[in-house]
Amino acid sequence: MATHKLTLPVDDSQVEKLRLGDTVYLSGTVYTARDMAHLNIKTMRENNQPLPVELAGRAIFHAGPVVRKVDGEWQMVVVGPTTSIRMEPYAQMVGELGVKLIIGKGGMSSDSQEAFKKYKQAYLQAAPGCAVLLAAGVTGVDGGHWQENGMPEAMWVLEVENFGPFIVTMDSTGESRYAAVLDNAMQKIEEIY
Amino acid sequence: MVNSNIMYDEVYALVHTMCTKISDDAYGLMKQAAAKEQKPEAKAMLQAMLDNVGKAGELDKPVCQSPGLPTVYIRFGDNADLSDLNALTRFIPQAVVECTKSGYIRPSIVHPLTRHNSGDSSGEGIPNFEYQYRPGLEYLEVIMSAKGCGAELANISKILTPATLGKNYVGLKKLVLETVAKGGGFPCPPSAIGIGIGGQMDISAKLSREAISTRDWRDKHPDPLIAELEEELLTNINVLGIGPAGIGGDTTTLAVKIGFAATHTAICPVTINFHCWVARRFGVQFYKNGERRYLFGEVM
Numbered sequence: 001m002a003t004h005k006l007t008l009p010v011d012d013s014q015v016e017k018l019r020l021g022d023t024v025y026l027s028g029t030v031y032t033a034r035d036m037a038h039l040n041i042k043t044m045r046e047n048n049q050p051l052p053v054e055l056a057g058r059a060i061f062h063a064g065p066v067v068r069k070v071d072g073e074w075q076m077v078v079v080g081p082t083t084s085i086r087m088e089p090y091a092q093m094v095g096e097l098g099v100k101l102i103i104g105k106g107g108m109s110s111d112s113q114e115a116f117k118k119y120k121q122a123y124l125q126a127a128p129g130c131a132v133l134l135a136a137g138v139t140g141v142d143g144g145h146w147q148e149n150g151m152p153e154a155m156w157v158l159e160v161e162n163f164g165p166f167i168v169t170m171d172s173t174g175e176s177r178y179a180a181v182l183d184n185a186m187q188k189i190e191e192i193y
Numbered sequence: 194m195v196n197s198n199i200m201y202d203e204v205y206a207l208v209h210t211m212c213t214k215i216s217d218d219a220y221g222l223m224k225q226a227a228a229k230e231q232k233p234e235a236k237a238m239l240q241a242m243l244d245n246v247g248k249a250g251e252l253d254k255p256v257c258q259s260p261g262l263p264t265v266y267i268r269f270g271d272n273a274d275l276s277d278l279n280a281l282t283r284f285i286p287q288a289v290v291e292c293t294k295s296g297y298i299r300p301s302i303v304h305p306l307t308r309h310n311s312g313d314s315s316g317e318g319i320p321n322f323e324y325q326y327r328p329g330l331e332y333l334e335v336i337m338s339a340k341g342c343g344a345e346l347a348n349i350s351k352i353l354t355p356a357t358l359g360k361n362y363v364g365l366k367k368l369v370l371e372t373v374a375k376g377g378g379f380p381c382p383p384s385a386i387g388i389g390i391g392g393q394m395d396i397s398a399k400l401s402r403e404a405i406s407t408r409d410w411r412d413k414h415p416d417p418l419i420a421e422l423e424e425e426l427l428t429n430i431n432v433l434g435i436g437p438a439g440i441g442g443d444t445t446t447l448a449v450k451i452g453f454a455a456t457h458t459a460i461c462p463v464t465i466n467f468h469c470w471v472a473r474r475f476g477v478q479f480y481k482n483g484e485r486r487y488l489f490g491e492v493m
Contacts, residue, residue: 021234036308066258066299077296078249080258083343083379106343106378106439127238128381128438129341129471130245131258150310152259152301167234169440178377181441185374185433192429193367 005162009057010100012120018168020175024124025137025164029157030103031055032063034082036153038090040146045093052145053157056098059124062087063103064152066131067141074141076158080131081105084123088112095119107169107178117174124166125177137163197280199479204284205291207492211337211473212255212297215246216489218410219385219447219472226383226437226444235442239383242437242470257471260298261341263289263320266407266476270330277333277479282322285337289314301342323403336476336488338406344384344467347376350394353461365390365463366426372465373430373446378439381469383447385410386430389464391454400452401466406474409489410448423449437470 001021006014008028018024031053033041044051065079084104087094088111094102095115102108102121105128115121126134140159147154169177220243227239249256265285269278292298293314302316303309320337349372357364369388376384387405389397414420427449436442447470456462476488 064258064299064301066255066296068296078254078258082259083346085346085379105381125378125438125440127241127245128343128378129257129469130241132248132252132254132256133241133245135254149308150301150303150312151299153308153310167440177440181435181439182374182377184441185435186371188433189367189370189374192370192432193363 008059011057015100015120015122015172018122018171020168020171020177022168023164024166024168025162026059026101026166027161027163028159030059030061030160030163032061032065032079032156032158034062034064034153035086036149037146037155038087038093040149041097042090042093053155057100059101059103060094060099061103061158062105065156067151067156074143076135076138076141078131078135079138079158080134081126081128084108091115095121103166107176113170113174113176113179116170116172120172122168122172123170125169126166134163137161197274197276198483199277199280199284201284201287203477203485203492204281205288207335207337207475207477208285208288208292209297210475210490210492211339212260212292213249213253214473214475214490215256216472216474218489219470220246222410222447223383223470226447230443232436232442234440235436235444238437238440238442239444255297255299256473257341258299259341259343260301260314261339261473262302263337263339264323264402264406265320266323266325266334266336266338266403268325268327268330268334270327270332272331272481273333278324281335285320286315289320323399332478332480332486334476334478334488336407336474338474340402340406341381341469341471344380344469347372347380347467348465350398350462350464352394353463354459355461358461362422365461366429368463369426369465370429370433373435374433376467377435380467381471382435382439383437383444383470385448385450385468385470385472386446387466387468388449388451389453389466390451390461391456392462393456394462394464396454397462397464398466400454401464404450404452405448405466405468408450410450410472414451419451419453423451
């Protein structure tokens with residue numbers, strides 16, 4: 001299992017080197033996006049409006065941080081992954097936007113596996129509930145977009161350094177650890193009852 | 194109602210502890226799991242989780258960014274003072290708002306339809322209070338539980354019938370295992386699972402949350418049939434190999450706790466309710482003589 005230290009933005013060839021079980025650390029700019037940010041992006045695209053950020057080659061983090069404003073500046077308190085499956089309906093859109101890495105927890109499903117193959121993307125599993133450890137990799141919070149959606153649902157622009165560790169659990173060949181774990185579990189259930 | 198001997202500061206301490214620590218039972222089970230886990234990836238994941246709890250305490254930070262949805266269980270007997278109930282009912286929401294403003298709770302409570310975020314964790318029915326009159330209880334007990342909502346995504350309620358419940362309850366057992374398998378990494382495993390059985394749908398749902406939020410995850414149910422079922426389910430769930438974070442491993446679930454009520458002859462309502470490993474729940478028993486006993490760990 002390889003360890004990759006990547007600086008964003010990344011290109012297809014860098015993503016294609018990531019294999020299930022590899023460890024990844026990220027540096028550069030990461031954008032948080034949950035349900036409402038994905039919905040905003042979808043609506044803006046439908047209305048031919050320009051997005052406030054360039055997502056091509058970037059990483060989207062399924063997360064809503066705890067941030068505080070101190071002397072007019074945003075400060076990171078803690079941040080950890082949210083359950084990614086809620087963003088599955090946007091798999092195609094996120095692929096079209098050129099997003100290369102998706103950080104989250106619990107994995108995504110078959111539409112994402114298809115998109116990951118087609119658009120050369122990978123999914124990175126963060127340790128769930130480890131918000132204090134992860135926050136140590138965030139060096140700055142450059143404000144947020146769509147704050148009217150509330151703190152968790154705004155898109156926060158995070159500057160990160162050696163952010164991780166993350167485990168590659170879905171890769172650009174369409175392989176998914178979650179699919180394999182589910183198949184194995186369903187087989188076991190047949191054996192038990 | 195100003196004569197209560199319950200002070201705001203101790204209620205704030207309870208809420209603050211719930212944000213920055215996990216319960217002793219869950220922490221102990223996590224340590225055991227980390228020691229036993231055979232798969233290196235899964236072991237590293239469990240170790241990170243334990244380290245995170247340590248760091249949260251050290252830095253006085255919320256142990257998880259996701260505060261879940263707070264539910265308060267208040268149990269009282271015949272000699273309870275209404276002034277104490279009144280104090281808890283006023284102080285708890287106030288402490289939740291204060292902890293939100295201080296960065297211990299991410300403001301995450303929204304209107305269910307408009308999705309408008311109140312910004313301070315307040316809202317209709319928040320926190321959810323469950324007032325439970327227990328004749329003969331000598332103390333007033335409050336348990337604060339913040340259960341993460343990623344865990345909710347894997348939950349199900351189902352009305353089984355005598356036919357689908359099956360011989361040796363195999364229909365129920367299979368339903369639990371399949372729900373765990375399909376839930377995969379959504380509920381932040383290692384999970385703990387509350388199962389409510391009986392009543393009508395609403396009762397099974399309430400029992401499921403109460404079982405996993407208020408019982409010690411290491412306890413044994415006093416009814417041997419239920420105790421045996423809890424044990425069988427826990428053992429078999431941990432054969433499935435879902436593992437911490439759902440990436441594969443030996444540790445899928447730390448505890449299975451069942452609450453049950455009698456039901457109607459035609460049905461067997463079942464709710465399966467996941468708790469994430471980040472067990473943010475603490476409690477206090479207030480005695481008449483001023484004594485306090487803490488539940489799930491010391492309240493600071």
